[in-house]
Amino acid sequence: MQRIAIYDMDRTITVRGTYAAFLTHMALSLAPWRLIFMPLAGFVMLGYVLRLVDRGRAKELNQALLIGRRVNRERIRPAVEAYADKVIARNIRAGALAQIAQDRASGCRLVIASASFRLYVEPIAKRLGFDDVIATDHFSQGVDYIRARIAGENCYDVAKLRMIEAWMSREGIARAYAHVRAYSDHVTDAPLLGFADEGYAANPHRALASLAAEEGWPVLHW
Incomplete structure (x- = not known):
């Protein structure tokens, strides 16, 4: 039986969300003049709230505004690594670190499953000692450049569960022979928490706290 512990990242492991801060950090590091587009980025997010654009398209548009439509991977790598260092230093919950250490000690394969971009989730996950990133x-x-386009699905809501199941299939992990723990702060990860053998509402917002009470998922406060 393979033991797997799957963690959402933003506001589960971290105290605050990471995506907007990442875009701002990259603009400041690479091309500060792009900060003039911040109001436009705000309008893009308003469009998402009003359901004029979907979440994935909003990410693409804001990346194009604040980082660029196409940027060299090696050129931006130092800024990405610096951002990962910043997150580790200032934006990690102590309780999450303790739970990660406990799951590691119990023999779990540690996985981050995040809607944020792999571009910066991977260096954060590496610093935290995770084994895999979805x-x-x-x-x-x-390839050697980054385009402001998403490949496949935005790793969010039920799409996150589909991506986890696809990862398990690629890794040769049969669901019947895996024990899965999952941790998330947000109700959009309800499909994942329901899929897990042990689903935990970690630092839940109101909607997830209410659903956790209905489903019997333990609530953790890190």
Whole structure:
């Protein structure tokens, strides 16, 4: 029986969300003049709230505004690594670190499953000692430049569960022979928490706290 512990990242492991801060950090590091587009990025998010654009398209548009439509991977790598260092230093929950250490000690394979971009989730996961990352990929994943386009699905809501199941299939992990723990702060991860043998509402917002009470998922406060 393989033991797997799957963690959402933003506001589960971290105290605050990471995506907007990542875009701001990259603009400041690479091309500060792009900060003039911040109001436009705000309008893009308003469009998402009003359901004029979907979440994935909003990510693509804001990346194009604040980082660029196409940027060299090696050129931006130092800024990405610096952002990962910043997250580790200032934005990690102590309780999450303790739970990660406990799951590691119990023999779990540690996985981050995040809607954030693999581009910066991977260096954060590496610093935290995770074994695997399931995240939103760029269309140009694996080549020498980054495009402001998402490859496949945005790793969010039921799409996250589909991506986890696809990862398990690629890794040769049969669901019947795996014991899965899952941790998330947000109700959009209800499909994942329901899929898990042990689903935990970690630092839940109100909607997830209410659903956790209905489903019998333990609530953790890190």
